[in-house]
Structures are given as structure tokens and as C-alpha cells.
Amino acid sequence: MANLQQIHGIAKPLYLGIFKEIMYLCSLRAYTRAHAPKMDKEQAKNRIDFLRASLRENSRLYYVENAPVISDYEFDMQMHELESLEAEYPQFDSEDSPTHKVGSDLEKGFVQRPHRYPMLSLANTYSIEEVEEFAARAEKSLEKGFTYSCELKFDGTAICLSYRNGMLVQALTRGDGVVGDDVTANARRISNIPLRLHGDYPAEFEIRGEVLMPYEAFDNLNREREEQEEAPFANPRNAASGSLKLIDPQEVSHRGLWCTLYHIPAQSLSFSSHDEALNAAASWGLPVSSDRRICHNISEIREYIDYWDVQRKFLPYATDGIVIKINEMEYQRALGYTSKSPRWAVAYKFKAEQACTPILSIDYQVGRTGAVTPVANLEPVQLSGTVVKRATLVNADQMEMLDIHEGDWVYVEKGGEIIPKITGVEESKRAPGAVKPSFPAVCPDCGTPLVRAEDEAKWFCPNKDGCPMQIKGELLHFMSRKAMNILAGEMTVEQLYNLGLARTPADLYDLSVNQLLCLEGWKERSAMRFRKSLEESRSVSFERVLFALGIRFVGETTAKELAAHFGNIDALEAADLQSLLEVPDIGEVIAESVYSYFRNPEHLAQIERLKAAGLQFSSSSTGAAVSDALAGMSIVVSGTFSVSRDEIKAMISANGGKNSGSVSAKTSFLLAGEKPGPEKLRKCESLGVRIIGEEEFRSMLPAASGTLAETAVKDTEPQQLTLF
Numbered sequence: 001m002a003n004l005q006q007i008h009g010i011a012k013p014l015y016l017g018i019f020k021e022i023m024y025l026c027s028l029r030a031y032t033r034a035h036a037p038k039m040d041k042e043q044a045k046n047r048i049d050f051l052r053a054s055l056r057e058n059s060r061l062y063y064v065e066n067a068p069v070i071s072d073y074e075f076d077m078q079m080h081e082l083e084s085l086e087a088e089y090p091q092f093d094s095e096d097s098p099t100h101k102v103g104s105d106l107e108k109g110f111v112q113r114p115h116r117y118p119m120l121s122l123a124n125t126y127s128i129e130e131v132e133e134f135a136a137r138a139e140k141s142l143e144k145g146f147t148y149s150c151e152l153k154f155d156g157t158a159i160c161l162s163y164r165n166g167m168l169v170q171a172l173t174r175g176d177g178v179v180g181d182d183v184t185a186n187a188r189r190i191s192n193i194p195l196r197l198h199g200d201y202p203a204e205f206e207i208r209g210e211v212l213m214p215y216e217a218f219d220n221l222n223r224e225r226e227e228q229e230e231a232p233f234a235n236p237r238n239a240a241s242g243s244l245k246l247i248d249p250q251e252v253s254h255r256g257l258w259c260t261l262y263h264i265p266a267q268s269l270s271f272s273s274h275d276e277a278l279n280a281a282a283s284w285g286l287p288v289s290s291d292r293r294i295c296h297n298i299s300e301i302r303e304y305i306d307y308w309d310v311q312r313k314f315l316p317y318a319t320d321g322i323v324i325k326i327n328e329m330e331y332q333r334a335l336g337y338t339s340k341s342p343r344w345a346v347a348y349k350f351k352a353e354q355a356c357t358p359i360l361s362i363d364y365q366v367g368r369t370g371a372v373t374p375v376a377n378l379e380p381v382q383l384s385g386t387v388v389k390r391a392t393l394v395n396a397d398q399m400e401m402l403d404i405h406e407g408d409w410v411y412v413e414k415g416g417e418i419i420p421k422i423t424g425v426e427e428s429k430r431a432p433g434a435v436k437p438s439f440p441a442v443c444p445d446c447g448t449p450l451v452r453a454e455d456e457a458k459w460f461c462p463n464k465d466g467c468p469m470q471i472k473g474e475l476l477h478f479m480s481r482k483a484m485n486i487l488a489g490e491m492t493v494e495q496l497y498n499l500g501l502a503r504t505p506a507d508l509y510d511l512s513v514n515q516l517l518c519l520e521g522w523k524e525r526s527a528m529r530f531r532k533s534l535e536e537s538r539s540v541s542f543e544r545v546l547f548a549l550g551i552r553f554v555g556e557t558t559a560k561e562l563a564a565h566f567g568n569i570d571a572l573e574a575a576d577l578q579s580l581l582e583v584p585d586i587g588e589v590i591a592e593s594v595y596s597y598f599r600n601p602e603h604l605a606q607i608e609r610l611k612a613a614g615l616q617f618s619s620s621s622t623g624a625a626v627s628d629a630l631a632g633m634s635i636v637v638s639g640t641f642s643v644s645r646d647e648i649k650a651m652i653s654a655n656g657g658k659n660s661g662s663v664s665a666k667t668s669f670l671l672a673g674e675k676p677g678p679e680k681l682r683k684c685e686s687l688g689v690r691i692i693g694e695e696e697f698r699s700m701l702p703a704a705s706g707t708l709a710e711t712a713v714k715d716t717e718p719q720q721l722t723l724f
């Protein structure tokens with residue numbers, strides 16, 4: 001991972017006062033030329049190496065992890081700086097430099113297919129002067145009259161759809177521009193992508209565009225993720241791209257994705273202009289934006305840019321710029337391509353919207369994990385259509401990096417996060433004698449000295465079992481809808497805590513009706529309702545119980561993976577680091593967190609009490625393995641089955657087998673459902689690993705565990721409550 005401090009270090013001059021305003025207006029290249037310190041060869045080489053490493057890592061974070069740590073602007077700045085350094089020092093240019101490559105979103109787990117025509121990204125600029133240069137070049141090299149097609153630049157993730165005989169047959173992501181991930185099953189779940197065309201469509205063609213997540217769907221999704229203590233997506237674009245890569249197409253249909261199409265590769269059909277092609281596509285029922293405009297010269301292009309720089313704030317989805325294309329196919333062909341992008345188009349990017357407002361005070365909030373987050377209370381200010389009153393300062397390093405002083409005027413940006421981010425300080429407005437706020441040395445809630453692990457950016461309150469905010473946070477998490485779904489909110493938890501009635505989740509199951517009636521405003525009816533939801537929580541599945549335990553870094557998805565892989569809590573508890581790392585998608589950080597959770601005697605005692613309260617601690621609902629029919633076997637599951645894949649995995653664990661994510665020489669067999677991954681099939685073939693179907697698999701198991709669903713229902717009937 002590139003050194004974050006260094007990356008932010010580059011961007012720091014941007015944050016300095018008046019510079020910011022100048023930067024907003026001036027070209028990046030001009031900036032780089034004017035402000036880069038004169039380097040010698042050695043320094044240039046080092047700088048080039050650093051920029052390449054940083055761009056590669058950030059490109060991976062952006063395209064693959066969907067979790068960028070630097071802004072697009074910072075990324076583009078680094079790219080431009082690298083380009084100009086490579087131009088100045090051609091001896092250090094190299095074919096594999098990020099400047100010659102399209103970023104790649106290819107991911108493991110998807111089948112990759114070649115694009116018929118390479119899928120390139122556009123050259124982009126923040127400078128209107130560079131748009132003018134683009135137009136001037138076009139006017140110089142194209143003699144006859146030509147036009148520009150100006151369009152909104154949608155901020156989503158690129159997609160390429162193929163239609164044959166009017167039917168959608170394939171959807172690929174951009175990938176690395178040469179091959180893309182096949183996401184056809186997911187694209188079919190996007191409501192405005194037609195599966196079947198109408199009108200006079202060609203027999204075969206492909207069309208490209210963008211998959212977006214509208215703001216409303218994005219807010220809903222992030223609210224859900226916050227509730228589950230899963231990291232929210234940084235912006236709608238990352239959410240769209242993450243959603244398009246979901247393994248479960250069913251889940252995709254709930255994400256509210258939306259598609260807009262903007263390009264038919266010229267080679268595939270004979271249209272005379274880009275505009276004509278898009279109008280035709282619209283007539284076949286394809287979603288094409290009507291906010292396009294044909295411009296004849298640079299002043300019309302400028303008008304279009306100025307208009308949308310304001311109007312885009314009222315659109316229900318994110319746009320980040322304007323795309324200007326030469327409209328006539330003949331001229332597009334004449335201009336051609338570079339290795340990375342077409343010469344007949346350019347993208348002008350808008351700078352993220354900001355507001356400047358003073359800090360009134362800073363709160364230090366303790367989360368359920370004990371992490372302390374500084375949050376600034378701001379003089380309310382309008383930003384992207386909403387009033388902003390609070391903004392996160394992220395952590396102590398960030399405060400130091402921004403050089404925050406008390407009462408500072410700060411720049412606030414909404415990267416799509418729920419809480420906006422402070423990106424810079426207006427030093428010219430700093431009051432004389434202003435002091436730096438001191439990050440608390442002790443927990444603002446319980447007074448315990450804060451600690452910070454070497455590799456963590458956050459300070460933590462280590463008083464896990466005595467810190468009121470953490471205890472209440474844990475209880476709320478345990479009771480939340482996606483966990484045990486126990487009907488009670490913050491107020492109840494506050495009271496239960498203050499009266500000393502509940503400190504741990506297990507305490508909830510010991511509460512008597514009389515104790516509940518002590519709570520302010522509680523009558524018999526509310527007590528019975530609470531009791532009923534406790535009863536119902538006894539049949540909540542193991543994976544949700546595991547999520548409810550609040551093990552650090554174990555969100556809903558990870559809990560599912562762990563439950564399916566290990567089948568029951570005893571197997572999970574006994575697992576060493578190595579076997580935890582064998583679970584698909586589980587890396588070192590999560591493995592270590594899970595491992596150390598089960599090494600804490602208090603956690604084990606808590607689990608024993610919850611077991612005694614009747615909660616589900618195994619996927620098969622009978623505790624230990626149902627049989628040892630699959631003992632010693634390592635099994636890889638691929639494709640779709642008559643039940644969910646998680647259930648299949650649970651059946652494997654329950655019968656003593658081991659779930660493995662990838663095929664190797666050690667694999668006992670591949671359990672293949674419908675449409676198994678071709679990569680896995682190929683690997684089995686080359687290694688001579690046996691492939692068996694669902695029916696044969698079920699015949700290997702004792703009769704009882706073949707009908708898992710039925711036994712589960714019978715065994716999970718709520719037990720009688722004896723404590724009331």
C-alpha cells in the first residue's frame with residue numbers, strides 16, 4: 001500500500017488558502033509546470049517511481065475494492081504530473097506505466113470475455129483551456145464543417161451490452177479495456193435495461209454506457225450498511241460498481257441500479273453520425289439521455305458546460321463532467337485513437353462542490369468498537385442541496401495533516417459519504433492566536449486513557465467492558481434489525497443500562513417481566529411485546545447470531561461466509577488462523593480479529609450463556625456435525641442449486657466436509673450446480689479433480705441431512721421461557 005501520508009502530502013498545497021481558488025481556475029498542467037520544484041535526474045526518477053506505485057495502488061482501490069482513499073482530483077493530478085515527467089525525462093518512460101494503461105476493474109470470481117472492440121476511457125481535463133485546445137486541433141485537422149456532440153458525463157461504472165436478434169445476450173464491464181467481466185445475469189436485473197428490443201433494430205450490435213446508482217437508492221443502501229456497521233460506500237459510483245459485481249443477481253434487483261447508454265462502436269453499424277446512432281438506439285427502446293446537444297463551435301460548448309455546471313445539482317444521480325465528441329463518424333475515423341483513448345473525444349470534469357464555513361466546536365465520539373472519531377460542529381451551510389451542520393475530521397492524523405485550529409474556517413466536501421468531509425482550511429481567515437485543539441488523552445465517555453495500535457489510524461478506548469458508550473453500542477447492535485431483530489431502541493437500551501439491568505446481550509434473556517415494568521413508560525403490553533421478540537430471536541439463524549456478536553470486522557457478509565464454512569460455533573472457535581484464512585474473502589485482518597475474539601474467556605462465557613438461552617449456534621441447528629459422511633474431504637462449490645449456495649455449504653460442514661474457495665490438487669471434488677464457473681471446470685479438468693452434481697451429492701449424505709430445511713424448522717421452535 002502506498003504511503004498515505006505521502007499521497008496526502010502531494011495534495012496538501014491544494015488545501016492552502018487562496019491557492020485553492022487559483023487551482024480551481026488554472027490548468028493542472030500549468031500548475032505542474034509552474035510549481036513543481038526543479039528536479040535533478042535522480043529526483044525525477046524517484047518521483048516517477050513513487051507516482052507509478054501510488055497510481056497503481058489507488059487504481060486498484062478505485063476499480064477493484066471500490067474504496068478509494070484519494071479524491072479523483074488528486075488521482076488525476078498525480079496522473080498529469082507523471083505524464084509531464086515522462087515527457088520531460090523520456091529515458092524513464094516505460095511501457096507498463098499507468099499513463100499508458102486503462103484502469104482495470106477485473107475481479108476474481110467472474111468469467112472474463114474479450115471485448116469485440118477495445119473499451120477505452122476518455123482523456124480528461126479540469127481545464128477549459130484544454131477543451132479549447134481540443135476544439136482548435138479538431139478545427140485545424142478537419143477541413144469541412146463538422147459538429148460536436150456534448151453530453152453529460154455520468155458518474156457510474158461502464159458497461160457494454162450486446163444484443164442479438166433484439167435480445168440482450170451479454171453484458172461486460174470495462175475490465176482492462178481488452179477483456180471484461182461477464183455480468184450478464186446482473187445486468188438483466190437492472191430495471192431499465194430492456195431484455196428485448198422493439199422497432200427496426202439491427203440483427204447484432206453492441207452498445208456502451210454507464211450503470212448508475214441514483215442518490216436516493218445510494219442513501220438507502222448506505223443507511224442499511226451503517227446499521228449493520230458495514231463500511232458505507234464512499235460515493236454512488238463505487239456503490240454502483242460494487243453492486244454490479246454482486247455474486248447474487250437476486251440481490252442486484254434490490255439495489256435500484258439504473259443504466260444510461262451513450263455509444264455504439266462505429267465499426268459495428270453504418271450510421272453517419274453519433275447523434276443518429278443514439279436516436280436510433282432510443283427508438284429500439286434503449287435508455288439514452290435526452291440531455292445531449294449538438295454544438296457547432298467552442299462558445300456553444302462553453303454555454304453547454306456552464307448550463308450543466310449549475311443544473312446538474314438538480315439531477316437525481318451523479319454526474320462529474322461533460323463529454324465532448326466529434327459527431328460525424330467520418331471525422332471520428334480520421335482522428336483515430338491513441339493507445340489509451342480516442343482522439344475524437346475529451347471529458348471535461350467538474351471540480352467537486354465545496355462550501356467554506358467556521359468550526360463551532362469539536363466532539364469526540366466513541367463508537368461501539370471503542371474507536372474515537374473527531375466530529376466538527378459547523379456553522380450551518382448549504383452544500384449540494386442540503387444543509388450541512390457536522391463534518392467528520394476522521395482521526396488525529398487527519399486533523400494534524402489539515403492543521404486544524406480552533407474556530408478555523410474549513411472547506412467541506414460531500415464525497416457521497418453520509419457525514420461530509422473536511423478537506424482543507426482557509427488559513428487567511430484564522431483568528432490570531434488560535435490554538436490547535438488537543439485530541440483527548442482519555443475516553444470522553446469513561447475517562448480511560450486512549451490507546452492506539454501501531455498500524456491503526458484511530459485512537460481506541462480499551463475499556464471494552466466498562467465504557468458506557470461501547471456497552472450500549474454493543475447492545476444496540478445485538479438487537480438491531482439485521483442482527484437479532486429485538487424490538488427496542490436507543491431509549492430502552494439507555495434505561496436498561498442506567499438501571500443496571502443489562503450490560504451484555506445475555507442479560508437481555510434474563511430480564512423478568514417485573515424488571516421490564518420498572519422501565520419508564522412500560523406497561524404490561526410493551527413488556528409482553530419485548531418478551532415475544534426475545535422469544536422470536538431464539539430462531540434467528542446462526543449467521544445472524546454470529547453477526548450480532550459484534551466481532552470486529554465481521555459484518556453481515558463475513559458472518560454468512562463464516563457460518564457457511566464452519567457450520568457451527570464450536571468449529572469456528574477451534575479454528576486456527578490458517579483455517580480462517582481459507583474462508584473465501586477473509587484476509588488477515590478479519591482472521592486475526594475472529595481468532596482473538598475467541599481467545600477471550602469473557603466472550604466464551606457470554607457465548608455459553610447465549611447458548612443456554614437457546615440461541616442458534618449452528619447452521620444445521622443440531623449443534624455438532626449431523627454426520628461424518630464427508631469427513632476429511634475438501635469440497636469446492638460452484639453454480640446454482642435447488643437451495644441457496646450457503647445452504648449447500650452448511651450441509652457440507654454439517655456432514656464433516658470442508659468448504660474450500662478454489663480448486664487445487666487437494667480438492668476432493670467440485671460440487672457443480674447449474675452454470676458452474678468455467679474457470680473452475682477447466683482447473684478440475686487439468687488437475688483431474690472429480691466433478692459431481694447436486695443429486696449425487698445428496699445421495700452421499702445420510703437421509704436426514706438431505707432435508708435440512710425441515711429439520712431446521714422443527715428444531716428451532718421457541719423453547720418455553722422459564723424465567724418469567
Ligand SMILES: [Zn+2]
Pocket residue numbers: 366443444445446447448461462463466467468
Ligand atoms: Zn470509554
